[in-house]
Amino acid sequence: MLVTLEGLDGSGKTTVWEVLREEFPEFVFTREPTDTWYGEAVNRSVEDDDADPLAELFLYTADHAAHLSETVRPALADGKVVVSDRYSDSRYAYQAVSIEGEVKRPLEYVRGVHQPWTRPPDATLYFDVDPETGAARSGATNKFEQAAFLSQVQSNYERLLSAEPGRFVRIDASQSPEEVIDSAVDVMERLLADRDE
Ligand SMILES: Nc1ncnc2c1ncn2[C@@H]1O[C@H](COP(=O)(O)OP(=O)(O)O)[C@@H](O)[C@H]1O
Numbered sequence: 094m095l096v097t098l099e100g101l102d103g104s105g106k107t108t109v110w111e112v113l114r115e116e117f118p119e120f121v122f123t124r125e126p127t128d129t130w131y132g133e134a135v136n137r138s139v140e141d142d143d144a145d146p147l148a149e150l151f152l153y154t155a156d157h158a159a160h161l162s163e164t165v166r167p168a169l170a171d172g173k174v175v176v177s178d179r180y181s182d183s184r185y186a187y188q189a190v191s192i193e194g195e196v197k198r199p200l201e202y203v204r205g206v207h208q209p210w211t212r213p214p215d216a217t218l219y220f221d222v223d224p225e226t227g228a229a230r231s232g233a234t235n236k237f238e239q240a241a242f243l244s245q246v247q248s249n250y251e252r253l254l255s256a257e258p259g260r261f262v263r264i265d266a267s268q269s270p271e272e273v274i275d276s277a278v279d280v281m282e283r284l285l286a287d288r289d290e
């Protein structure tokens with residue numbers, strides 16, 4: 094089973110991911126951008142305010158391809174539960190904003206690039222926070238962590254949630270860290286129970 098954590102910068106995904114890692118030591122915990130040289134290339138691009146948006150989309154996509162073949166697919170083939178802090182929905186939500194004007198229907202375009210070869214998540218925890226809170230919590234240190242940008246990203250996430258209500262579980266990420274963590278652990282336990290039914 095593949096479970097992904099998604100949401101705006103500063104929504105608290107990484108905080109939850111770290112707690113889940115302690116609660117469920119038998120799972121495989123991973124993230125995008127990855128810790129490989131592909132992910133390093135992505136991080137260089139994130140820090141570059143003038144990075145070409147299409148080039149950046151394909152760097153993220155290259156990192157995803159290697160993440161799938163080297164980590165996600167082998168773990169799933171081994172019957173493991175995989176929990177990824179960000180995954181393909183981050184591209185659909187973020188790069189659809191950054192490549193706006195470069196291609197028609199950017200969200201559909203980015204989905205189309207992934208569709209033939211990606212492995213969709215079985216469930217996605219969406220950490221729902223408003224863009225101002227997300228930008229403030231994240232420290233607004235890179236080009237994505239700005240409230241105006243995050244507001245457009247949030248609209249794309251909402252489109253994704255509406256399109257696949259069965260896959261997404263919305264978690265109110267404006268709550269205290271303890272409440273957010275409790276909600277996420279409850280959801281994980283429910284997903285495991287449903288799987289074992
Ligand atoms: N529910 C919360 N309420 C207030 N602050 C939070 C909450 N969750 C996380 N934080 C803080 O916000 C910042 C960003 O959290 P993080 O987990 O890194 O978010 P993300 O991975 O979604 O960008 C960190 O300083 C973290 O301690």
Ligand SMILES: Cc1cn([C@H]2C[C@H](O)[C@@H](COP(=O)(O)OP(=O)(O)O)O2)c(=O)[nH]c1=O
Binds near residue numbers: 178184231235
């Ligand atoms: C995985 C991914 C991340 N991003 C962005 C979100 C972040 O601003 C930045 C780095 O991701 P990340 O390290 O997950 O940041 P955070 O923990 O603050 O959420 O890259 C995309 O634009 N597209 C993607 O596909």
